[in-house]
Amino acid sequence: KLKIKYPHLKVVCGDNLELIEKNQKSFSDLRGFLGFYQRLKNLKGKNDKKYQAYVNKLKELYPDKDIPSPVRFSLDMAIESLTQFESFIHARNASFYRELVKFNRPALIIGGLHVKDLNHRLVNKGIKTEVYTPKGYNDNEQKLLETVRNNLQKEKEVQVLFNQVPPGFNFKNIKLNNDLEINAIFTKKEYAKINEILPKHYHVALFSDFDGDGIRDFTLSSSGSTIILTAEDTDWDNDGVDNLVDTSLGKQQILPSQSPEIKYKNSYLSQVDAKSVIRGLQKKITLIQDDNIDHEIVILELFKTLLEKEILNTKNIRFLRAAVPRFSYGKNVFFSYIETTKTLEYYPVKLSSFVSTEFKKRFKGANYKQYINSYVIPLIIHSLSHEFAHSIEDDVDSRSLEKDWLWKEEKYTGKYLTKNRLPNKKITIDRYHYSYKGKIFSQWIDDFESYQVLKRNIFKQVTQKERLKLIRTSPYYIKSKTKRAENMLSFLQKHSLPSVYALKNPSELFAERFAMCIFKKVYPRSNSLVRAIELEQLLGINPLAVSKKFCKQFL
Numbered sequence: 001k002l003k004i005k006y007p008h009l010k011v012v013c014g015d016n017l018e019l020i021e022k023n024q025k026s027f028s029d030l031r032g033f034l035g036f037y038q039r040l041k042n043l044k045g046k047n048d049k050k051y052q053a054y055v056n057k058l059k060e061l062y063p064d065k066d067i068p069s070p071v072r073f074s075l076d077m078a079i080e081s082l083t084q085f086e087s088f089i090h091a092r093n094a095s096f097y098r099e100l101v102k103f104n105r106p107a108l109i110i111g112g113l114h115v116k117d118l119n120h121r122l123v124n125k126g127i128k129t130e131v132y133t134p135k136g137y138n139d140n141e142q143k144l145l146e147t148v149r150n151n152l153q154k155e156k157e158v159q160v161l162f163n164q165v166p167p168g169f170n171f172k173n174i175k176l177n178n179d180l181e182i183n184a185i186f187t188k189k190e191y192a193k194i195n196e197i198l199p200k201h202y203h204v205a206l207f208s209d210f211d212g213d214g215i216r217d218f219t220l221s222s223s224g225s226t227i228i229l230t231a232e233d234t235d236w237d238n239d240g241v242d243n244l245v246d247t248s249l250g251k252q253q254i255l256p257s258q259s260p261e262i263k264y265k266n267s268y269l270s271q272v273d274a275k276s277v278i279r280g281l282q283k284k285i286t287l288i289q290d291d292n293i294d295h296e297i298v299i300l301e302l303f304k305t306l307l308e309k310e311i312l313n314t315k316n317i318r319f320l321r322a323a324v325p326r327f328s329y330g331k332n333v334f335f336s337y338i339e340t341t342k343t344l345e346y347y348p349v350k351l352s353s354f355v356s357t358e359f360k361k362r363f364k365g366a367n368y369k370q371y372i373n374s375y376v377i378p379l380i381i382h383s384l385s386h387e388f389a390h391s392i393e394d395d396v397d398s399r400s401l402e403k404d405w406l407w408k409e410e411k412y413t414g415k416y417l418t419k420n421r422l423p424n425k426k427i428t429i430d431r432y433h434y435s436y437k438g439k440i441f442s443q444w445i446d447d448f449e450s451y452q453v454l455k456r457n458i459f460k461q462v463t464q465k466e467r468l469k470l471i472r473t474s475p476y477y478i479k480s481k482t483k484r485a486e487n488m489l490s491f492l493q494k495h496s497l498p499s500v501y502a503l504k505n506p507s508e509l510f511a512e513r514f515a516m517c518i519f520k521k522v523y524p525r526s527n528s529l530v531r532a533i534e535l536e537q538l539l540g541i542n543p544l545a546v547s548k549k550f551c552k553q554f555l
Contacts, residue, residue: 002109014099014108016092023088026081033078040071046432069196079152086145093118101127112141160202162218163230163326164341166244167290168255175252176208180216185419194220198227205229209420210249211238216420223327230326232421234341244288244319244341262287267352268298268372277301284314289322296322296348302380311521311555316391319343325350334380335387340422344387351380375538381522382515382541389514390507392554405506408433436503444503451476451491459486480529487533492542499541516543517551 003011036058043051055070067073093114100106100122110118115131122129162169182191185206194206198220206229208217215233222228231243237250247255262278274297281287281304289295303320306312317337323345329336334351337344355376363371409431412418417427433440439447458470464485471477471488478490492499502512519541525531526543536542 010103012099014096016095019088019092019095023085023092026084026088030078030081030085033074033081036074037071037078040074044071072196075152079149082145082149082152089113090117093121097121101125112137113145116142160199160227160229161326163228164234164244164338164343165231166246166255167260167288170254171202171205174249174254176204176210176217178209178212179204179207180209180420182207185216185415187414187416190414190416197222202227202229209233210236213238214420215422219421219425221327226326228326232340232425234422242318242341244321244343245286262295263289264295264297264300265348266297267348268296268355268376269369270298270301272297272301274300277304280304281307281320285317286319287321288319290324293322293324293348296346296351298377299346299348299380299384302377302384306381306384306518306522311518312385312388316342317344317388321345322348334383337387337390339390340425342391344391346384378519378523378535379539382519382539385515385518386511388518389511392514404437406435406438407431434505436509439503441504444500448491448500455489458489478529478533480533482530486537487530490533490536490542492536493529493533493544496545497542498545501540512541513546513550514554516541516546517555519543520546520551521555 002009036054040051040054040058043054055067058070058074059065059067065073096108096110096114096118100108108118112133119129119131162171186194194203198206205218206216206220209215210217211233213233217231217233217236218229219232220227220229234242234244235246236243237246237248239246239248239250247253247257264274264278266274277297277300278287278295281300284307287295287300300320303312307314319341321343325333325336325345325347327336332354333347334354335344335346358375359366359368359371363375409429412428412430436444454474454476458467458474461467461470467485468488471485474489476489476491476494478488478493480487482488491497497503498509498512498516502509520526520543523543526535529544532542532544
C-alpha cells in the first residue's frame with residue numbers, strides 16, 4: 001500500500017516468514033491448551049463423562065507424554081506456549097532490528113506487541129526513537145499478554161485457605177494428633193486426586209481428629225484454583241467452646257485470650273448509635289470478624305431491627321461474621337449461612353464494591369442518600385432474608401421439590417464424603433441437572449436475556465404509540481393500572497417467579513420465596529403489581545410470586 005501511494009519510497013519487509021509461522025502456531029497452541037485447561041478444571045468432579053472425554057482427547061494428541069494430572073498438564077503447556085509466543089516475538093524483533101540499522105532515519109510499521117521490546121533494543125544501542133500510535137488503534141496487546149501470564153501463574157500457584165476457623169488462625173502454630181487411617185477415609189482414586197492438588201505439608205489436616213471423637217477436623221474442597229480446608233468438627237478439642245471463638249487447642253494456646261473490640265464502618269449513612277446497636281445484638285448473638293474486615297453498621301442495624309420486630313429470629317444462628325468469602329458464591333452474593341457452625345456470614349468489602357459500581361453505572365447523578373434508602377437498604381434486606389431462609393429447620397424438599405422440578409441423581413460410591421463426618425454433612429446421593437418446568441437454569445437465563453433484548457428493541461421505538469403496540473402484542477404484557485410503558489412488561493410476573501436466581505435449584509427457590517415474605521412484611525407497598533414490576537427492574541425480584549398461605553407458615 002505504501003509503495004503504491006509513494007512509488008519512490010523504499011519499502012522493505014524486515015520480518016521473518018519462518019518465525020511468523022512459528023509465532024502463529026505458538027499462539028494457536030496457547031489458545032488450545034487454555035481451552036483444555038478451563039474445561040478440564042470446570043468439569044473435574046462435576047461431570048466425569050465429559051471430563052474423561054477431554055482427558056482422552058489430550059492423551060490422543062500427546063500419546064508419548066505421561067499425563068498423571070491432565071489439569072496441571074494443560075496449564076503447564078499453556079504457560080510453555082505463552083513463553084514460546086513471547087520468544088518468537090523477540091526473535092522477529094531481532095530481524096526487524098537488523099534491517100532498521102541499514103537505513104538512515106527509517107520508519108517501521110509494526111503491531112503493538114513488538115513495540116516495547118524493539119524500542120528497548122534501539123534505545124540500548126543509543127538510537128533515538130519516537131513511537132506514533134494511530135488514532136483509534138487499540139494499543140493494549142502488551143497489557144493483555146502480561147495479564148494472561150499473571151493469571152496463568154496465579155492458577156499454577158496452589159493457594160490454600162482455611163475456612164470456619166477462628167479469626168487470626170495460623171495452621172503453622174498448631175500441632176495435630178490422633179491421625180485417621182488413609183484407607184478409612186479415602187479410596188485409592190480419591191487419595192490420588194488429593195495428592196494431585198494439595199501440598200504434602202497440609203495432609204496432616206486431612207487425617208486429624210484431635211479429640212478422638214470420630215469426626216475429622218478438616219475437609220478439603222476447592223473453589224476455582226483455590227484449595228479450601230474447612231473445619232468439619234466444630235469443637236476440635238471437645239472443651240465445649242466452638243472453634244470460631246476458641247483460643248486454645250487442648251493445652252496449646254493458639255490465639256490471644258482477650259475478647260477483641262468490634263470494629264465497624266458506617267459506609268451507608270446510618271444514623272444510629274453504633275455502640276448501642278452492637279451491645280444490643282451481642283445479647284442475642286456473637287459478633288466476630290475476619291482480620292482487617294470491619295463490620296458494617298447498617299447491616300448490624302437492619303439485623304437487630306428485624307430481630308426486635310420478630311420478623312427474624314436467632315434460633316439457628318449463633319454467630320454473625322464479617323468475612324472474606326472463601327468460595328465463589330457468585331458476584332452478587334453478599335451473605336452466606338453455614339449450617340454446621342450456625343454462622344451467618346456477610347462480605348462487607350464485596351458489598352461495598354458492588355454498591356459503588358452500581359452507583360456509578362446505573363445511578364450516576366442520583367442523590368446518594370436516596371440511592372442508599374431506595375436501592376441499597378432493600379438490596380440488603382432481600383439478601384439477608386434469603387440467606388436467613390437457609391437457617392430454617394425445615395424439610396426444604398417438601399416445600400420446594402414440587403411437581404415442576406426434575407433432576408438427575410447418582411449414588412456416591414466413595415468414602416471421602418461419608419466417612420468420619422458430621423451426620424448432616426454426609427453426602428450419599430449427588431443431585432444435579434435440576435430443571436424447572438422443563439428447563440435447566442442456563443436455559444432460563446437465556447430466556448431472560450431474550451426478554452431483555454425484546455425490551456430494548458421496544459423502547460428503541462420513537463413514539464409512545466409504537467412502543468405500546470409492541471408491548472401489548474408481546475408475551476410479557478402485563479395489564480395494570482399504570483401509564484408508564486416500562487411497567488407493562490414483566491418476565492417474573494408472567495412466569496410467577498420470585499427471581500431468575502430462584503431457578504438454580506429447589507433450595508434457592510425456597511429461600512427466594514421466604515425472602516419475598518420478609519420483603520412484603522418490611523415493604524407492604526411491594527404487594528402492588530406496579531411496585532412489584534418496579535422491583536423487578538430495580539432488584540430483579542418479584543414479591544407477588546409468593547402467596548399469603550406460603551408466608552403464613554413462617555410469619
